[in-house]
Amino acid sequence: MGREIIHSDLWPSLRITSYYSLEALAECVGFYSQVRVEDFDDMPWLREHVKATTEQHWTLHAFTPFSSWNDMSSFRITRLTIEVAWGGNKDPVVAILPSLHHLRALKMTFDNPTEHTSSVLAFAAKSDQLVELELHYDGDEEYVWISDAMIRNVLEWFQRRPVHTFHIESWDIQAEDTNLKQALFEALFNCPTIEKLVCNNTLMGGVNFANCTFSMRSLEISLLDSTTLKMMANQLIGSNVMDLTVNSRYDKDIAGIQLLFEILPRTAIETLNLSYSHYDTPHWQTLAPLLAQSQLKTLILQENDLENAEIDIIARAIQSNNSLVAIDVSLNYIDFKGMQKLIECATDPTRNAQMKLIAVGGNGISEEDLDLLTELAARRGVEKLKTTNGHDKAEEEYSHFS
Structure with a gap:
């Protein structure tokens, strides 16, 4: 392919990038049912050589021209990762999300998060395909402000779609309706289809875990205080959780983690x-x-x-x-x-x-x-x-x- 071949770029899916020659890629791309398009903006080449039925997993960075993003809707993009550098403009790609009718998985990194988080959650609520959503945060604000409307969009998405993965970071839930915060976490922890849930640096004070079944296989929660961890630990008995990540760096009270260790044999x-x-x-x-x-x-x-x-x-x-x-x-x-x-x-x-x-x-x-x-x-x-x-x-x- 004009460069030393990296095996993971060839199997199980083909990596399409300017790193390799287009002539070499053209010879083999037709044999793949799934390709990974990474920072590649030659849209005419993709239309000519990639079958319309081929699943495309795209990764975009800051240097991907915005003009190329407008052509994304014409491709069968099932997975999209957006890693725009700090201070980069995410408005164009957020705006195009509703036209990506095949999108099943979306991963985005924000540095100015609240407005974009609101737009992405509104998209998720109406999507007919999306089952995986990762919202990462890399900015200088301490928390992402989560409104009633944003919570309702999450609830609608969980009601409409068999969600598999949900990843959130630094959420501060400022719900005017006090029941919405409880409804949100019950939806997350009780979803029968969810496989992986990540709630990092997300405030859970006041949440009652008594009705939470923890149906996911993988659960990751950081910055838990000991009191919250104690309430959560009891609910893990008999749950589906097999992979658990917990972090309590700033809490020297070990009562919560001690209870978790004590109940491990029953989980x-x-x-x-x-x-x-x-x-x-x-x-x-x-x-x-x-x-x-x-x-x-x-x-x-x-x-x-x-x-x-x-x-x-x-x-x-x-x-x-x-x-x-x-x-x-x-x-x-x-x-x-x-x-x-x-x-x-x-x-x-x-x-x-x-x-x-x-x-x-x-x-x-x-x-x-x-x-x-x-x-x-x-x-x-x-x-x-x-x-x-x-x-x-x-x-x-x-x-x-x-």
């Missing part, structure tokens, strides 16, 4: 991600022993300010656990001795579970010591010791353990 949770939640040594002395009875397969503790004292407690708890097969302690402050202890405890012969992955990158350990840890892990049967930083597609990497 379906197999992956627990507590990254960015900072607990000190006395906290881990309370929490870690509760891991012994859990059925967790994966525990992720990235950027938790862990040092040797904490990892020693956690390692001994893992030694008593018979289900964990993956542990991520990337981006902490654990030295060679601490990692050695973790590997030895995780691979103790008394455990009934073979450790498949241990992630240790970003702890400031020297390359020489990382080589020694890799040798130790291999001798003790660990399938993979990951020594790179932990921010690269952790969700996909650990998903097959659940």
Whole structure:
């Protein structure tokens, strides 16, 4: 294709980008039922070479000409990702959304969010195809102001469509109708078709979780206070949640997270991600022993300010656990001795579970010591010791353990 071929650009879908020659792309594009169009604005070429029935997944950045966006409605775009740089104008693409009649998945990043969020939610409420919506926020305002009308549009979308994925960030729900906030979260947590729900940095004070069934497989919620987490934890018993991410960085009250650890054996949770939640040594002395009875397969503790004292407690708890097969302690402050202890405890012969992955990158350990840890892990049967930083597609990497 004129450049070194990257396998992921060819399978399972073809990546169409100016990086490769158009002649080479033209020769093979007809064999694909799905293509990924990334920052490519040669609309005549797409019309000529891509079949009308081919699903197109588009990614747009700031340098995609706005004039090209107006031609988008003539293509079978089923998935759209918009990553316009900070300060970029999103008005043209927001305006064209209603004409994308095949769109099933939309991911947008905002820096001036309230107006655009309102427009996107209004589009979602009337869409006949949309089942996945991710609204990311990258701006200097603390929260996105959510009005009654915006909540009603979310409720209408959930009533009309079998929603699979919903991702929101920094929502401050300022509903004049006090019942709307409760109705919103009950709709999110009780949706029978939802597979993944993300509510990051979203204020949930005053929400009653008593009628929430948590029907999704994957749930991610950040900046929870201990009181809210306690109410939520009880509802996770018997729920469908298998992958849970919670973050309570700014709350030193551990009553909520302690209750979560206590009820883990009565849940379906197999992956627990507590990254960015900072607990000190006395906290881990309370929490870690509760891991012994859990059925967790994966525990992720990235950027938790862990040092040797904490990892020693956690390692001994893992030694008593018979289900964990993956542990991520990337981006902490654990030295060679601490990692050695973790590997030895995780691979103790008394455990009934073979450790498949241990992630240790970003702890400031020297390359020489990382080589020694890799040798130790291999001798003790660990399938993979990951020594790179932990921010690269952790969700996909650990998903097959659940």
